Amino acid sequence: MAHSVSTTRTDGSNAAAEPSIGTLVQSAMADVSTLIRGEVELAKSEIGASAKKGAIGGGMFGAAGVVAGFSMFFLFIALAEGLTALGVPRWLSYLIVWVALLVVAGLLALIGKRLIKKIEKPERTIESLRELPEVMHREAPGARRRDVPTVSGGKVQLRGNEPYRV
Numbered sequence: 001m002a003h004s005v006s007t008t009r010t011d012g013s014n015a016a017a018e019p020s021i022g023t024l025v026q027s028a029m030a031d032v033s034t035l036i037r038g039e040v041e042l043a044k045s046e047i048g049a050s051a052k053k054g055a056i057g058g059g060m061f062g063a064a065g066v067v068a069g070f071s072m073f074f075l076f077i078a079l080a081e082g083l084t085a086l087g088v089p090r091w092l093s094y095l096i097v098w099v100a101l102l103v104v105a106g107l108l109a110l111i112g113k114r115l116i117k118k119i120e121k122p123e124r125t126i127e128s129l130r131e132l133p134e135v136m137h138r139e140a141p142g143a144r145r146r147d148v149p150t151v152s153g154g155k156v157q158l159r160g161n162e163p164y165r166v
Contacts, residue, residue, distance in 0.1 A: 039129065042125050054119050080093045
């Protein structure tokens with residue numbers, strides 16, 4: 001993003017001049033900072049929706065554990081004694097009730113697993129972060145492909161005979 005800078009000349013008049021290297025660097029750093037803040041906000045919004053789905057799926061797993069735990073004490077005895085009253089041997093009635101409770105706990109766990117699988121990745125954030133290294137590419141100090149231009153008298157000049165392109 002190019003910025004124009006108003007400077008005061010030695011004769012006292014104000015005129016638009018080319019921005020200095022320091023101004024350009026400051027502007028680039030502000031742009032990068034804005035870009036990174038935008039990426040963080042995008043990630044927060046995408047992950048927030050996925051976190052809700054994850055919490056519901058986790059709650060289903062928790063419900064499966066609670067049902068399995070409490071039902072082992074209360075329903076197990078009542079149902080097994082009911083089967084015994086119908087003439088089933090006591091050991092077999094307790095075994096039948098136990099298997100039925102495990103089936104209920106398994107079904108709740110499967111529902112929770114399906115809900116957790118529906119959690120979406122923050123696709124847009126991942127895609128834009130893949131492009132970030134190209135935007136942020138910096139050369140190592142001393143390994144520049146060309147000389148740094150100098151600015152004197154409001155004109156950009158290269159050291160050497162290379163043409164300068166912005």
